[in-house]
Structures are given as structure tokens and as C-alpha cells.
Amino acid sequence: MRNHAANKREPLFHIVKRDALPLWKSILVRVIAILLALLVCAVVVVFITDLNPLEVYKSMFDGAFGSSRKIWTTMQNTAILLCISLAVTPAFKMRFWNIGAEGQVMVGCLGTAACMILIGDKVPAPLLMVIMVVVSIACGTLWGVLPAIFKAYWNTNESLFTLMMNYVAIQLVSFFCTVWENPKGSATIGMINMNSQAGWFPSLFGQKYLLNILIVLVLTIGMYIYLKYNKHGYEIAVVGESQNTARYVGMNVKKIIIRTMALSGAICGVAGLLLVAGTDHTLTTSSAGGMGFTAIMVSWLAKFNPLLMILTSFLIVFLERGAGEIATDFRLNESIADILTGIILFFIIGCEFFVNYQIIFTKKRKEADSDA
Amino acid sequence: MSETPALELKHISKSFGSVIANHDVSMSVRKGEILSVLGENGSGKTTLMNMIAGIYYPDEGQIFINGSEVVIRSPKDAYEHKIGMIHQHFKLVDVFTATENIVLGLRGNGRLDLKKAAESIQEISGKYGFEIDPNKKIYQMSVSEKQTVEIIKVLYRGADxxxxxxPTAVLTPxxxxxxxxxxxxxxxDGKAIIIITHKLHEVLSLSDRVSVLRKGEHIATVxxxxxxESQLTEMMVGKKISLNIERSEPADPVDRLIVKNINCLSRGGVKLLDDVSFTARSGEILGIAGIAGSGQRELLEAIAGLQHIDNGEITYIxxxxxxxxNLRDKSPLQIREMGVxxxxxPEDRLGMGLVGNMDIVDNMLLRSYRRGKSIFLEKKQPRTLAEEIIKQLEVVTPGVSTPVRRLSGGNVQKVLVGREIASSPSVLMxxxxxxxxxxNSSYLxxxxxxxxxxxxxxVxxxxxxxxxxxxxxDRIMVIGSGKITGIVDAxxxxxxEIGLLMTKTESEGGTMYA
Structure with missing residues (x-):
């Protein structure tokens, strides 16, 4: 009798934070999320296009792995995205919300392109390569350090600052695209040093992207060690958790903020170098192509673990390339690709909620409790 | 006992994840009675009360008011049942007056009549003997005045x-x-009053009955x-313990730290420390008493090199x-490098002394990570230290690699104090x-x-x-509004005597007793 009366007003369920979920369970939650996402995608595909969803998924897979050329491109894209993700990671670990990776990469691109255009045919190839590396890193570092200095000394908001620096970088690139236009009147740069290939990354074992991939691999391992075993990495973690604690044990918080953002910017500069010298051999206002923002998601999804980022960056690239393939294969509008990517990401990010929280329904309270 | 209780709890349980905050608690309070709910920190007192006030919802159990069952899902429901709770942390709008805060959130009939409200506030104050100026703004009030506003707020809403x-944690005697x-x-006047506390002498002097909670369970109501006092302690802790602190005579004390005329202004120009001078001696514990927020934190942080001081001297011998x-204007790192x-x-353990998300080993590293020329961290020694602290101070933890934020308050403090003592200090703040x-942890x-x-x-x-x-x-220094109002022999x-010194602010300096 009592229950009947009370139930009317009792809340139906409540949300409870979980203790740490065992590893296999948290992996299971994520696998289920991906399966559910594919199911929802299938329903959407059938509903909108009347196509066989299995064929659609097959074409998606082909888009990423269909030929050896496609495989190399997928790996190359993964490498670049991973590189930018590595760059933002130390800053995020320090709770410095660097959303200016896009701009930092762009100035890295700009610096590399400037070297190739202005001195490409004037200095010997090895020296040119050294200059390009130095200039691209310097450019990225400058773009990263500026907001850090303002944050450290005057506590400006780093999100707004880095965001605005993106626009400055893009406008700069746009300006130089006109200055260096080739052919005249096109307002674009075109292939730089098309004939001499000065400043282009060499092919290794006949693979033009292999050098990029190796460089990023080294960076990944380096970043993993830096964050986990190096004293700087420890300082970054402490500053990120609590600046008061850092001050209390005598860390120089200002110095750490600036140093870490210099590193973040420097790696973005390297990404710019890889993009211009190792991939595109040209410079446009969309050279970074929004990857500076996608990288934030890659980094977060991997919980700032550089090794896991190999997986998450690959996942994002796979989705993008697969979705693009569907659009061309079935002559669908590009939007369907975006819809599918959106659904899959929604499920992957959404499942984090279930990893961290559980929902307890009022009626099943007892079973749920004993289960937890 | 034929009278229906004003409030009765039956078999209340509540858990957060795998932590059981309350298990099968039943208790009651009558009209015209003061009931103390006594228990150690973490025994589930506040959780239990929050369920009555509508902040949490019980997993199991029933609540009865005047004999009929009620469901309390929100603080609004609680008010409808004439229940009012005065929280430990006040929930007031600083820039509003007492009256405005008291009527805030009440549904009137469209027109806000502050004058009338002020009148009825005066009436309530007169009836129970509060001293309050209804038109004073909250930010101008002392802690005790703010508490008064909170109590009147609840009474104004008709709470029984x-x-x-x-309530006494922030008050002077x-x-x-x-x-x-x-x-x-x-x-x-017939109100039913529940007061949560862990101070035994208050329980004994104020309440009619005492309900004791231990580890979320109701032990007894007496x-x-x-x-x-000893029976209550035993019920609270679960075993007999002696509540005596052994105090030895200081062995040949010499001056160790001399603080001379230090002043410190806040950004807004308020004096946080006002001409503070004292000497801390070796082999002696110097106590600092004062109302919370009177400059204690700034004083310690100034000595530790975390708070800039405008003038004065801090000398270490x-x-x-x-x-x-000279420690003045030195950073914590410089102080350490000078061999001091x-x-x-610090007061804020997880926000300043430790990093909550890091494990015990990494927290030991905070003090020692700079050692050695290698660019990599050396974790062997901090690990040994962590294991030693866990063993010697009986820290309850699943292991050295558990994040300290998961430990209970007492264990967190053992880790922090253990680390600070491990560096064999000559001054310990x-x-x-x-x-x-x-x-138990306190006495440890x-x-x-x-x-x-x-x-x-x-110390x-x-x-x-x-x-x-x-x-x-050995000696107690009393601080009031950033000023030393007296140093007495403990x-x-x-x-x-100390209570008077705590509130004494106007008169210059204060008498020096020791």
C-alpha cells in the first residue's frame, strides 16, 4: 500500500557516479557503442537512400584500405592529425586550453613555404632542410608562446587568445598567397619548386609519405616518455591539477606555462613543415584544414595518452575517408558522409557518460546495487 | 512516549556508488526538543540531514512528519513540510541585505513588500532574542551575523x-x-531542533537527547x-580511547623564527596582516587561535614564501x-635552497599540499622530484617513503598507486603530514x-x-x-582581523580569555602575557 502511494512521486531513476570501471567492461561499453552507431547508421542509410547498408560499410572500408595508395594516404593523414594532437596534449594536460593549434600549424606552413620560395634554389639542399626545420619550429613556437606569456603574466583567457591568433595566422597566409602567387593573377601559390623539388621531403623506399610517418612515430614515443617519465612532464601534470600546489612546492608556474606552450607551438610548427614540405608542396589558407580543432578531440578521446592517440586519430581519419568514399561511390550528396560521421562520433563520445556514470532505476534499485 | 514525534525516520539507507553513507537509520525528534546528532566525520550525519532537507533522496526508507508519511524530493518540498536546514556553508547573496536574502525565492502575491518583511523579521528577532539589522548587507556582516540571517530565513518560512x-564550527565561545x-x-516555543556536531561538551550542555551515528549506522539514542562524555566517545568511535594529550615541558627553547612587524594588503587594499610580530622557538608548540579568515592563512603563507608582504622582516635562525x-621576498624554492x-x-590539503588525482608516490615526489641531475624522474626513493608512511602512520589505502583523493580525510592528512615530517624540518607549520x-586520526x-x-x-x-x-x-597567539591581539601561556x-581576545579588534596591540 505504502509503495503504491509513494511511487507516484518518487523519481524514476537517478544518476550515480561509478567507481573505476574494470578495463574489460569499459572496452565492452565502447565496442557496444560502435556497434550501436553502425546500426543507427544502417537504419538512416536505408531510410534515406534505400541502399544496402552492408555495401555502404564495405565501400567505407574500401575508402580507407581499398588500394595500397589509399592505405598510404590513410596512414599519412593519420600521421599529420596525430602530430597536431601530440602538440596540443601537453597544453591540455596543463589545463591550458590551446584551441589555436590551427593557427600554429598555419604559421608553421607559412614559414616552411617562405623558405622554399625565397631561398629554395639558392642554398644547398641539406642546409635548406635545416633552415626549414628551424624556421617552421620558430614560427609555431612564436604563435604558441604569445598567448602563454599573456596568460602567465596577466592571466588573460587563453581560449580566446589562441582562437583569435588562428584568424591572424590565416589572414597572414592569405596575404602571402597573393604576394607569392603563381601563376600571376591566380591568387594561389601552386606547386612550389615544381621542377627543382627543392625543399621537398625525399621518398624513402619509394614511399613519399614514409618520412612523415616515421617522424611522427618518433614524436609520439618521445611525447609519451616526456609526459610520463620526464621531470617537465611531472611539472605539467602538477600545474594542470593545481597551480596552488605547484607554487607550494616551489615550481615556477609562469615558466612552466610558457615552456609548455612553446613545446606545443613547436610541434605544431613541425606539423606545418610535414604538411608543406612532406605532403602538399603548396600553401593555401586551408592547409591545416581544421585539423587543429579535430586534434583536440583526438587528444581528449585518448585521455591525453600519446600511444592511445595513434588509435583515436586513426579512427577519425578512417571515418572521414570512408565517408568521403561513400559519397563518391553511390553518387550521394557529401552530406550523407557527414551525417554518418556525426552519428558514429556521437555514440563514441556519448558512451563516455556510461563509462563514468550509471543509471539506477528506482524499482530495480536492489539488483542494481548488488550488481555494482 | 505516546506523543507523535515531529519528525521520524524509519530504515533510511543511502549509498553513493559503492560507498554506503547511511544504512538502515531510524530516529525521531519531538516538538520542544533539541536532539544532537553526534558522529565522527564521515559517519553520515550530513547526508542523513540532507535527505530530510530534500537535497538528497533516500535509496530506501520512509520519513514521517507528525505521524504521516511524506516524500521530500527538493528543498521546496522540505519547506512545505516546515523543515528548514542551516547549512555549514552559508548560502547567501553577498550584495543583498538581510531582508532581501530572507525573502529571496519566496513566492509572494506579485508585489514585494520589503518593509513588511523587515517588520516581521524584527518580530521574529524579538521573540527569540536575535540581534540583527535587517538592512545590513551580507558582505558587511560577521560570520555569526550571517548565521543569524540563515536561521531567521528558515524561521521566516515558518519552519517548525x-x-x-x-553551527558552532565558525563561532567564538x-x-x-x-x-x-x-x-x-x-x-x-515548541520547535523541534536537530543539531549536528562532533563536539562533546556542546552536546552535553545543550541537547535533550543524543543520537550517535557511526559509519553510517545509528548506534543508539540516549x-x-x-x-x-566517555560513554558518548565510546559509542562514536566504537572502542574506548583516552582523550588526553601528553604535553611535555619545552626543552631549552631557543629562538628559531622571528617575525617582525609584517604587513600585507589584499588587492582591494584591505589589511590582511597588520603589523604582526612574534617569535617561534624550538622545542615548543606555538598555537594560533582566531576566528576563521582572520589572517592565519596569509601569515603562514607569508612565512612559506607564498604570500607577498608589503613590509616587515621574517628571520630564520x-x-x-x-x-x-632573511626569508622575506624569497620563493619557496629559494627558501629550500638556502637550507632552511x-x-x-596547508589548510587546503588537496588544493595545495597534495595533488588529488595523483597517487601517493607521485605526491611524495612533489618535494623531491628536483633531486639529481637526470632529466627523468626517480621514483624508487619516493616509493620507499610512501610505503614507510603507509606502514608507520597506518594509512588505509588499497596501495601506493591509489589516487589520494580516493582516501578518506584522515588518511589524506596522514600522507601529507608524513611527507612534511619526512624531510626532518626545523620549523613545522x-x-x-x-x-x-x-x-583517532586527530590524536595521531x-x-x-x-x-x-x-x-x-x-611547531x-x-x-x-x-x-x-x-x-x-605551550603558548597561544590570538589573531583578530590580521592583528595579533595577544600571546598567552597555554x-x-x-x-x-582567548575568546575575548579573538573578537578584540579596535584596541591597539593587546596585552602581552607571555
């Missing part, structure tokens, strides 16, 4: 059942007496007149060489080191401080419980 969560007389008047070192062995247990700790901390004192360390102890300060310290001073 009042719950007070640790005099203010506590005043609050108690108000509460007694409310009881005589009549105050039929119980004693090296125990071995007798050399004088200064340890500091501890701010509220037993706040939030259970009785007192013991550790005493050991340091016997080793010849100059500075900021405390809030005057009884403890009087038992533990062996001869009384609580009232």
Missing part, C-alpha cells in the same frame, strides 16, 4: 523543524553561548542527562650555525591539521606534532578547537 549543521540561548528559547637568514628546513601542512579528521596528528616538538622543532599550529589548543600548545589561560 530546524536542522543545524555544525561567546557567540556559541549566544546561539545556544537562542536555540533554547526556540525549543521552549538521554543527555543519563550519559557522559639556523639551529646548527646560528646564522640568520621549513615544512608546511600546520594549518587546521585535524579539520575533518576522526578522533597531535602525537606527531608532539614528537616533532620533542625533537626540537619549532606552529593553527587550530580552531580552543580546548585542543589549550591542551596541546598552561594558565582560559577559554573565555
Amino acid at each position: 523543524i530546524l536542522i543545524l549543521d555544525e 561567546q557567540e556559541t553561548q549566544k546561539l545556544f540561548s537562542v536555540l533554547r528559547r526556540m525549543r521552549d 538521554l543527555t542527562s543519563e550519559t557522559s 639556523d639551529p646548527k650555525t646560528g646564522k640568520k637568514e 628546513r621549513l615544512s608546511f601542512v 600546520a594549518a587546521y591539521p585535524v579539520r575533518g579528521l576522526d578522533i 596528528i597531535y602525537k606527531l606534532l608532539n614528537e616533532q616538538k620533542e625533537n626540537g622543532v619549532a 606552529i599550529f593553527v587550530g580552531e578547537d580552543l580546548d585542543v589548543l589549550l591542551e596541546l600548545c 598552561r594558565s589561560a582560559t577559554k573565555e
Whole structure:
């Protein structure tokens, strides 16, 4: 009798934070999320296009792995995205919300392109390569350090600052695209040093992207060690958790903020170098192509673990390339690709909620409790 | 006992994840009665009261008011059942007046009549003996005035059942007496009052009955007149413990830290420290008493190199060489590099002393990670230290790699104090080191401080419980509004004397007793 009366007003369920979920369970939650996402995608595909969803998924897979050329491109894209993700990671670990990776990469691109255009045919190839590396890193570092200095000394908001620096970088690139236009009147740069290939990354074992991939691999391992075993990495973690604690044990918080953002910017500069010298051999206002923002998601999804980022960056690239393939294969509008990517990401990010929280329904309270 | 209780709880349970906060708790409070809910920190007192006030919803169990069952899902429901709770942390709008805060959130009939509200506030104040200016803004009020506003707010809404969560934690002895007389008047007026506390002498002097909670379970409810301090402690802790602090005579004290005329202004130009001077001696515990927020934190942080001071001197005298070192304007790192062995247990343990998301080993590293020329971290030694602390101080933890934020308050503090003592300090500063700790952990901390004192360390102890300060310290320095209002001998001073010094701000300097 009592229950009947009370139930009317009792809340139906409540949300409870979980203790740490065992590893296999948290992996299971994520696998289920991906399966559910594919199911929802299938329903959407059938509903909108009347196509066989299995064929659609097959074409998606082909888009990423269909030929050896496609495989190399997928790996190359993964490498670049991973590189930018590595760059933002130390800053995020320090709770410095660097959303200016896009701009930092762009100035890295700009610096590399400037070297190739202005001195490409004037200095010997090895020296040119050294200059390009130095200039691209310097450019990225400058773009990263500026907001850090303002944050450290005057506590400006780093999100707004880095965001605005993106626009400055893009406008700069746009300006130089006109200055260096080739052919005249096109307002674009075109292939730089098309004939001499000065400043282009060499092919290794006949693979033009292999050098990029190796460089990023080294960076990944380096970043993993830096964050986990190096004293700087420890300082970054402490500053990120609590600046008061850092001050209390005598860390120089200002110095750490600036140093870490210099590193973040420097790696973005390297990404710019890889993009211009190792991939595109040209410079446009969309050279970074929004990857500076996608990288934030890659980094977060991997919980700032550089090794896991190999997986998450690959996942994002796979989705993008697969979705693009569907659009061309079935002559669908590009939007369907975006819809599918959106659904899959929604499920992957959404499942984090279930990893961290559980929902307890009022009626099943007892079973749920004993289960937890 | 034929009378229906004003409030009755039956078989209430509540858990958060795998932590059981309350298990099968039943208790009741009658009209015209003051019930103390007594228990150590973490025994589930506040959770239980929050369920009555509608902040949490119980997993199981029933709540009865005047004999009929009710469902309380929100604070609004609680008010409808005439239940009002005064929280430990006040929930007031600083820039509003007392009246505005009191009527805030009440649904009137469209027109806000502040004048009428002020009148009825005056009426309530007169009835129970509150002293309040309805037009004073909150930010101009003292802590005790703010508490008064919170209580009137609840009464204004017609509450018949009042719950007070640790109301005396922030009050001076005099203010506590005043609050108690108000509460007694409310009881005589027929209100049911529940007061959460862990201070035994308050329980005995104020309440009619006591309900004791331990580890989320209701142990017993006894009549105050039929119980004693030792019986209550035993019920609370679960075993007999002696509540004595051994205090030895200081062994040949010498000056270790001399603070001279330091001043410190806040950004807004308010004096946080006002011409503070004192000397801390080796082999002695110097207590610092004062109302919370009177400059205790700034003082310790100034010594530790974390707070800039505008003028004055801080001199450290090296125990071995007798050399004088100036600590003013030095960063914590510089102080350490000068060879000054200064340890500091800050008030905000997880926000300053430790990193909550890191494990015990990484927290040990905080003090030692710079050692060695290698660019990589050396974790072997901190790991050994962590294991030693866990063993010696009986830290309850699944292992050295558990994040410290998962540990209970007492264990967090053991880790922090253990680390600070491990560097064999010559000056040890501890701010509220037993706040939030259970009785056993508290006495362990007192013991550790005493050991340091016997080793010849100059100990500075900021405390809030005057009884403890009087038992533990050798001298007590009282601070009020950033000013030292007196330094007394802890062996001869009384609580009232210190209470008076705590609120004394106008008169210059204050008398020096010791």
C-alpha cells in the first residue's frame, strides 16, 4: 500500500557516479557503442537512400584500405592529425586550453613555404632542410608562446587568445598567397619548386609519405616518455591539477606555462613543415584544414595518452575517408558522409557518460546495487 | 512516549556508488526538543540531514512528519513540510541585505513588500532574542551575523523543524553561548531542533537527547542527562580511547623564527596582516587561535614564501650555525635552497599540499622530484617513503598507486603530514591539521606534532578547537582581523580569555602575557 502511494512521486531513476570501471567492461561499453552507431547508421542509410547498408560499410572500408595508395594516404593523414594532437596534449594536460593549434600549424606552413620560395634554389639542399626545420619550429613556437606569456603574466583567457591568433595566422597566409602567387593573377601559390623539388621531403623506399610517418612515430614515443617519465612532464601534470600546489612546492608556474606552450607551438610548427614540405608542396589558407580543432578531440578521446592517440586519430581519419568514399561511390550528396560521421562520433563520445556514470532505476534499485 | 514525534525516520539507507553513507537509520525528534546528532566525520550525519532537507533522496526508507508519511524530493518540498536546514556553508547573496536574502525565492502575491518583511523579521528577532539589522548587507556582516540571517530565513518560512549543521564550527565561545540561548528559547516555543556536531561538551550542555551515528549506522539514542562524555566517545568511535594529550615541558627553547612587524594588503587594499610580530622557538608548540579568515592563512603563507608582504622582516635562525637568514621576498624554492628546513601542512590539503588525482608516490615526489641531475624522474626513493608512511602512520589505502583523493580525510592528512615530517624540518607549520579528521586520526596528528616538538622543532599550529589548543600548545597567539591581539601561556589561560581576545579588534596591540 505504502509503495503504491509513494511511487507516484518518487523519481524514476537517478544518476550515480561509478567507481573505476574494470578495463574489460569499459572496452565492452565502447565496442557496444560502435556497434550501436553502425546500426543507427544502417537504419538512416536505408531510410534515406534505400541502399544496402552492408555495401555502404564495405565501400567505407574500401575508402580507407581499398588500394595500397589509399592505405598510404590513410596512414599519412593519420600521421599529420596525430602530430597536431601530440602538440596540443601537453597544453591540455596543463589545463591550458590551446584551441589555436590551427593557427600554429598555419604559421608553421607559412614559414616552411617562405623558405622554399625565397631561398629554395639558392642554398644547398641539406642546409635548406635545416633552415626549414628551424624556421617552421620558430614560427609555431612564436604563435604558441604569445598567448602563454599573456596568460602567465596577466592571466588573460587563453581560449580566446589562441582562437583569435588562428584568424591572424590565416589572414597572414592569405596575404602571402597573393604576394607569392603563381601563376600571376591566380591568387594561389601552386606547386612550389615544381621542377627543382627543392625543399621537398625525399621518398624513402619509394614511399613519399614514409618520412612523415616515421617522424611522427618518433614524436609520439618521445611525447609519451616526456609526459610520463620526464621531470617537465611531472611539472605539467602538477600545474594542470593545481597551480596552488605547484607554487607550494616551489615550481615556477609562469615558466612552466610558457615552456609548455612553446613545446606545443613547436610541434605544431613541425606539423606545418610535414604538411608543406612532406605532403602538399603548396600553401593555401586551408592547409591545416581544421585539423587543429579535430586534434583536440583526438587528444581528449585518448585521455591525453600519446600511444592511445595513434588509435583515436586513426579512427577519425578512417571515418572521414570512408565517408568521403561513400559519397563518391553511390553518387550521394557529401552530406550523407557527414551525417554518418556525426552519428558514429556521437555514440563514441556519448558512451563516455556510461563509462563514468550509471543509471539506477528506482524499482530495480536492489539488483542494481548488488550488481555494482 | 505516546506523543507523535515531529519528525521520524524509519530504515533510511543511502549509498553513493559503492560507498554506503547511511544504512538502515531510524530516529525521531519531538516538538520542544533539541536532539544532537553526534558522529565522527564521515559517519553520515550530513547526508542523513540532507535527505530530510530534500537535497538528497533516500535509496530506501520512509520519513514521517507528525505521524504521516511524506516524500521530500527538493528543498521546496522540505519547506512545505516546515523543515528548514542551516547549512555549514552559508548560502547567501553577498550584495543583498538581510531582508532581501530572507525573502529571496519566496513566492509572494506579485508585489514585494520589503518593509513588511523587515517588520516581521524584527518580530521574529524579538521573540527569540536575535540581534540583527535587517538592512545590513551580507558582505558587511560577521560570520555569526550571517548565521543569524540563515536561521531567521528558515524561521521566516515558518519552519517548525530546524536542522543545524555544525553551527558552532565558525563561532567564538561567546557567540556559541549566544546561539545556544537562542536555540533554547526556540525549543521552549515548541520547535523541534536537530543539531549536528562532533563536539562533546556542546552536546552535553545543550541537547535533550543524543543520537550517535557511526559509519553510517545509528548506534543508539540516549538521554543527555543519563550519559557522559566517555560513554558518548565510546559509542562514536566504537572502542574506548583516552582523550588526553601528553604535553611535555619545552626543552631549552631557543629562538628559531622571528617575525617582525609584517604587513600585507589584499588587492582591494584591505589589511590582511597588520603589523604582526612574534617569535617561534624550538622545542615548543606555538598555537594560533582566531576566528576563521582572520589572517592565519596569509601569515603562514607569508612565512612559506607564498604570500607577498608589503613590509616587515621574517628571520630564520639556523639551529646548527646560528646564522640568520632573511626569508622575506624569497620563493619557496629559494627558501629550500638556502637550507632552511621549513615544512608546511596547508589548510587546503588537496588544493595545495597534495595533488588529488595523483597517487601517493607521485605526491611524495612533489618535494623531491628536483633531486639529481637526470632529466627523468626517480621514483624508487619516493616509493620507499610512501610505503614507510603507509606502514608507520597506518594509512588505509588499497596501495601506493591509489589516487589520494580516493582516501578518506584522515588518511589524506596522514600522507601529507608524513611527507612534511619526512624531510626532518626545523620549523613545522600546520594549518587546521585535524579539520575533518576522526578522533583517532586527530590524536595521531597531535602525537606527531608532539614528537616533532620533542625533537626540537619549532611547531606552529593553527587550530580552531580552543580546548585542543589549550591542551596541546605551550603558548597561544590570538589573531583578530590580521592583528595579533595577544600571546598567552597555554598552561594558565582560559577559554573565555582567548575568546575575548579573538573578537578584540579596535584596541591597539593587546596585552602581552607571555
